[in-house]
Amino acid sequence: MRILTVNHNDAGQRLDKFLSKAVKGLPMSLMYKFIRTKKIKRNRARTEPSVMLCEGDEIQLFIKDEFFASPEEDTGALSRIRPKIEAVYEDENILLVHKRPGVLVHEDDEAQDNTLIMHIKAYLAQKGEYDPTSEQSFAPALCNRIDRNTGGIVIAAKNAEALRVMNQKIRDDEVRKFYYCIVHGELPRREDTLRAYLRKDSLHNQVEVTDTPLHGSKDIITKYRVIASRGGNSLLEVELVTGRTHQIRAHLSHIGHPLLGDGKYGINRADAQAGYKYQALYARKLIFNFKDDDGALGYLKGREVVLPDDAVWFYDDFFTRDIPSDPSYKVQPRREQKDGRVVSTKTSTHSKSYPSTKGAGCSHTRSGKQGHNSSSAPRGNGRGRRGRP
Numbered sequence: 001m002r003i004l005t006v007n008h009n010d011a012g013q014r015l016d017k018f019l020s021k022a023v024k025g026l027p028m029s030l031m032y033k034f035i036r037t038k039k040i041k042r043n044r045a046r047t048e049p050s051v052m053l054c055e056g057d058e059i060q061l062f063i064k065d066e067f068f069a070s071p072e073e074d075t076g077a078l079s080r081i082r083p084k085i086e087a088v089y090e091d092e093n094i095l096l097v098h099k100r101p102g103v104l105v106h107e108d109d110e111a112q113d114n115t116l117i118m119h120i121k122a123y124l125a126q127k128g129e130y131d132p133t134s135e136q137s138f139a140p141a142l143c144n145r146i147d148r149n150t151g152g153i154v155i156a157a158k159n160a161e162a163l164r165v166m167n168q169k170i171r172d173d174e175v176r177k178f179y180y181c182i183v184h185g186e187l188p189r190r191e192d193t194l195r196a197y198l199r200k201d202s203l204h205n206q207v208e209v210t211d212t213p214l215h216g217s218k219d220i221i222t223k224y225r226v227i228a229s230r231g232g233n234s235l236l237e238v239e240l241v242t243g244r245t246h247q248i249r250a251h252l253s254h255i256g257h258p259l260l261g262d263g264k265y266g267i268n269r270a271d272a273q274a275g276y277k278y279q280a281l282y283a284r285k286l287i288f289n290f291k292d293d294d295g296a297l298g299y300l301k302g303r304e305v306v307l308p309d310d311a312v313w314f315y316d317d318f319f320t321r322d323i324p325s326d327p328s329y330k331v332q333p334r335r336e337q338k339d340g341r342v343v344s345t346k347t348s349t350h351s352k353s354y355p356s357t358k359g360a361g362c363s364h365t366r367s368g369k370q371g372h373n374s375s376s377a378p379r380g381n382g383r384g385r386r387g388r389p
């Protein structure tokens with residue numbers, strides 16, 4: 001028999017969630033069977049998978065030792081890594097860091113240690129704020145994520161309570177997120193609220209945006225404000241009201257104004273030649289618009305965290321350098337077809353048609369503001385395959 005004592009970071013979660021992290025070698029099916037047959041108990045009494053744990057609870061496990069033999073995180077790596085962290089705000093519960101473009105937020109097959117979350121763990125471990133050997137089910141975690149080639153502010157939670165509260169605040173739309181970006185073309189309104197529907201294609205790590213709902217799609221809301229227009233391009237401040245995958249990139253492409261450098265939802269050959277090899281998008285500002293000041297993070301209510309303009313790599317460039325504009329980005333009249341698809345009544349002589357993709361509403365052209373119903377694009381060049389906006 002083994003006994004696991006619930007600590008502060010373990011408390012407040014379901015028993016089955018705790019066990020899935022604390023006993024990684026135990027299959028879920030066996031875990032539920034062992035709880036049902038009383039081989040797993042809480043405080044020496046029969047329990048249920050859904051019971052919420054309290055600090056000090058004891059979990060008795062009458063199971064074989066082999067279930068506890070699972071690969072553990074290489075704690076030595078946390079001492080070997082020299083953390084590269086740009087903290088823009090920090091307290092005892094959360095850490096807000098400035099992620100540079102090109103940095104992965106989580107590990108993949110190619111990068112295990114050189115990720116933002118590993119550098120955050122190393123940073124906290126070396127400060128004495130995180131000891132992986134004393135934790136059973138918690139590790140510092142990110143509350144939001146952005147694409148590899150998008151820079152900006154990322155929120156990390158230092159403890160389990162902060163993680164639960166911040167994640168709930170984000171789900172309840174109590175954290176406002178603002179971005180800077182450069183798009184092709186000049187938008188017809190100085191500011192607007194865009195509404196559409198987004199469906200994710202996980203296989204190809206891309207999304208499609210439509211004006212009407214499709215099976216599996218979710219509604220999206222994107223607000224923008226034009227800061228300046230210059231040389232046929234526009235610098236925008238965008239508020240991400242709903243935080244869907246690639247939302248800003250796909251939504252602006254959908255209305256005919258893809259981001260400079262975006263090879264997934266635009267054609268970026270000319271942009272790359274001008275130095276824009278990945279999307280000109282930056283998560284610049286967060287506002288903690290909490291409804292009340294209760295709870296572990298209530299002190300953040302009304303707080304605003306913002307990066308200076310010169311921290312955004314393309315901001316000064318927009319005003320000081322002539323960035324070539326692609327003449328194919330022109331707003332065209334549109335008409336509705338009987339099946340609900342939206343197509344242009346005419347196309348520009350410079351328009352470039354994308355190959356159709358699985359599930360797309362129609363072919364995607366760069367000929368108009370809303371000259372199509374779907375913003376699903378070809379697989380592109382592999383840039384920015386992870387993250388959210």
